[in-house]
Amino acid sequence: MTVYLPIAELSVNILIILGMGAAVGFLSGMFGVGGGFLITPLLIFYNIPPVVAVATGANQVVASSISGAITHFRRGTIDIKLGTVLLCGGLAGATLGIWLFALLRRLGQLDLVISLAYVLLLGTVGTLMLWESIIALRRASKNEAVTLRRPGQHNWIHGLPLKMRFKKSKIYLSVIPIAVLGFCIGILTSVMGVGGGFIMVPAMIYLLRIPTNVVVGTSLFQIIFVSAYTVIVQATANYTVDIVLAFVLMIAGVIGAQYGVRVGQRLRGEQLRALLALLVLAVGIRLAVELVIPPKEIYSVVSAGLGF
Amino acid sequence: MRTCLALLFCGLLFAAPLAAQAEPIDFTEKLDIGISTDEIAITSDFRGADLTIFGAIDGADPGLLAQGKYNIVVALEGPKENTTVRKKERIFGIWINTHSMTFEKVPESYSLSSTRDIETIAPPGDMNNMGIGVDHMPLTPIGFIGDGSNLTEFRDAFRRLRETTGIYQRDPGGVQFISSSLFKASLRLPADVPNGSHIVRAYLFRSGVFVAAKALELRVVKTGLEQAITAAAHQQPLLYGLVAVLLAVITGWLASIVFRRD
Numbered sequence: 001m002t003v004y005l006p007i008a009e010l011s012v013n014i015l016i017i018l019g020m021g022a023a024v025g026f027l028s029g030m031f032g033v034g035g036g037f038l039i040t041p042l043l044i045f046y047n048i049p050p051v052v053a054v055a056t057g058a059n060q061v062v063a064s065s066i067s068g069a070i071t072h073f074r075r076g077t078i079d080i081k082l083g084t085v086l087l088c089g090g091l092a093g094a095t096l097g098i099w100l101f102a103l104l105r106r107l108g109q110l111d112l113v114i115s116l117a118y119v120l121l122l123g124t125v126g127t128l129m130l131w132e133s134i135i136a137l138r139r140a141s142k143n144e145a146v147t148l149r150r151p152g153q154h155n156w157i158h159g160l161p162l163k164m165r166f167k168k169s170k171i172y173l174s175v176i177p178i179a180v181l182g183f184c185i186g187i188l189t190s191v192m193g194v195g196g197g198f199i200m201v202p203a204m205i206y207l208l209r210i211p212t213n214v215v216v217g218t219s220l221f222q223i224i225f226v227s228a229y230t231v232i233v234q235a236t237a238n239y240t241v242d243i244v245l246a247f248v249l250m251i252a253g254v255i256g257a258q259y260g261v262r263v264g265q266r267l268r269g270e271q272l273r274a275l276l277a278l279l280v281l282a283v284g285i286r287l288a289v290e291l292v293i294p295p296k297e298i299y300s301v302v303s304a305g306l307g308f
Numbered sequence: 309m310r311t312c313l314a315l316l317f318c319g320l321l322f323a324a325p326l327a328a329q330a331e332p333i334d335f336t337e338k339l340d341i342g343i344s345t346d347e348i349a350i351t352s353d354f355r356g357a358d359l360t361i362f363g364a365i366d367g368a369d370p371g372l373l374a375q376g377k378y379n380i381v382v383a384l385e386g387p388k389e390n391t392t393v394r395k396k397e398r399i400f401g402i403w404i405n406t407h408s409m410t411f412e413k414v415p416e417s418y419s420l421s422s423t424r425d426i427e428t429i430a431p432p433g434d435m436n437n438m439g440i441g442v443d444h445m446p447l448t449p450i451g452f453i454g455d456g457s458n459l460t461e462f463r464d465a466f467r468r469l470r471e472t473t474g475i476y477q478r479d480p481g482g483v484q485f486i487s488s489s490l491f492k493a494s495l496r497l498p499a500d501v502p503n504g505s506h507i508v509r510a511y512l513f514r515s516g517v518f519v520a521a522k523a524l525e526l527r528v529v530k531t532g533l534e535q536a537i538t539a540a541a542h543q544q545p546l547l548y549g550l551v552a553v554l555l556a557v558i559t560g561w562l563a564s565i566v567f568r569r570d
Contacts (some may be wrong), residue, residue, distance in 0.1 A: 004350060004353060006533075006534040007538065009500065011353075063560040067561070067567075070561060109404075110403065111405075112402075116402075191481060232553060233549070235546070239541050241548070243541075250560075257563070293321065295403055298395055298403070299465035300469070302392045
């Protein structure tokens with residue numbers, strides 16, 4: 001059963017797209033991540049032009065982060081003030097990212113930079129997460145208390161000026177590192193089509209020492225707006241958002257996510273983190289292998305239309 | 309020596325008009341073609357299409373026709389775009405696009421059908437002049453290309469890649485005579501055929517000499533919803549982007565209501 005994608009300008013098997021959306025949705029529900037870092041590479045493996053994959057991936061991230069954020073909003077685990085500071089940095093980062101995206105596309109190095117960025121980020125984050133969760137798993141097996149956050153400790157980040165009080169998070173922190181983090185994630189959103197939750201959440205916990213209970217909700221809050229902004233700018237500047245592809249992915253994604261959440265609830269936190277780390281590493285390695293092994297075809301043809 | 313040159317000059321002077329007179333034999337043959345439709349619609353389940361073109365040779369010599377001296381080539385050329393070929397090289401262990409060459413206005417798709425292999429129909433020089441066939445279409449590089457030593461390499465790569473992806477095709481038996489002077493040509497449009505104005509070109513050859521040509525336009529258009537979406541994306545991009553976001557918001561919001569657990 002095929003469906004024609006009007007913006008990507010090719011026919012695809014709708015069952016494969018539904019399957020991808022559902023699988024990524026399942027994993028994102030299980031691990032509590034947006035899934036953009038999985039969906040964009042998968043679409044590229046399936047011959048969707050990378051420019052379309054990145055812009056459409058961002059659209060799918062809007063849907064999955066909305067449904068997550070609503071749940072957090074009901075529970076009151078979003079720090080709107082902190083999220084807004086992140087968002088200001090994020091919008092600036094996304095603007096720079098879209099400019100960068102167009103520049104790299106012109107130079108013919110967009111595919112390389114997207115792949116390298118994925119390899120670097122997924123490799124680093126995956127390794128760190130795996131390391132941390134193995135330590136946690138060992139402690140758990142020895143029945144020691146698992147301490148993720150050490151509130152007494154401060155690092156150089158807490159010495160920065162322009163401090164602001166965030167009541168909900170119960171922290172007193174400079175706005176500079178928060179906006180810088182938002183800025184970096186914003187660039188990633190527009191260049192790679194990811195929400196960036198898988199980087200933002202650990203960074204907020206380990207670097208900024210923000211309490212774990214508000215971290216996920218607040219990062220989702222920022223992701224919604226930055227990815228929505230990315231979608232709109234990509235649509236106006238590059239005409240690369242495929243609404244048909246995005247809709248099929250969203251529908252399958254939100255349904256898959258519900259089953260993922262149920263499976264996720266049966267697993268322990270450190271087990272989940274170890275599995276997510278393995279998944280992140282696997283995607284990173286798959287992309288790294290592609291860069292290193294001699295390609296079957298060293299030439300590529302691109303016309304002035306899509307592609308890059 | 310001087311007389312020799314003068315003679316040569318005279319010779320050239322006389323030879324030129326003679327050759328010009330000898331060349332255009334007054335061909336009596338005319339070529340006519342027709343397609344059942346001038347528009348191919350791309351619907352949501354589009355998987356490519358077969359196109360049949362009918363044609364007739366008017367005023368053909370029955371003797372030559374019987375001997376099979378007439379050959380027909382039909383080409384369907386897609387819309388033309390500047391196209392870049394890139395080449396990867398290994399740098400610091402990873403494969404990076406290093407060299408590239410852009411060719412001016414080459415067809416996005418190309419489907420060729422003929423009575424037999426076009427290399428046996430007319431000399432390669434003639435095919436090059438007319439640009440008939442994947443191996444003969446003009447590939448003119450744009451911009452600085454250095455000493456041009458890698459021109460052949462990039463041209464060959466372009467032709468090979470376009471043929472392996474099926475966007476360029478050839479069918480050396482695709483044109484068949486259905487009566488003494490009527491013929492039909494089958495052309496295949498791949499599933500990823502580009503939208504826009506395509507041109508069907510038919511060429512008639514007699515004993516290896518080009519005689520007549522005819523061209524028709526064929527439009528490949530998206531229809532219905534696909535057309536509406538593409539038009540919206542390009543004409544109202546801001547609104548389109550907002551609708552895409554709104555769709556995501558509604559989907560996410562509905563999902564959180566339908567699957568509400570707490």
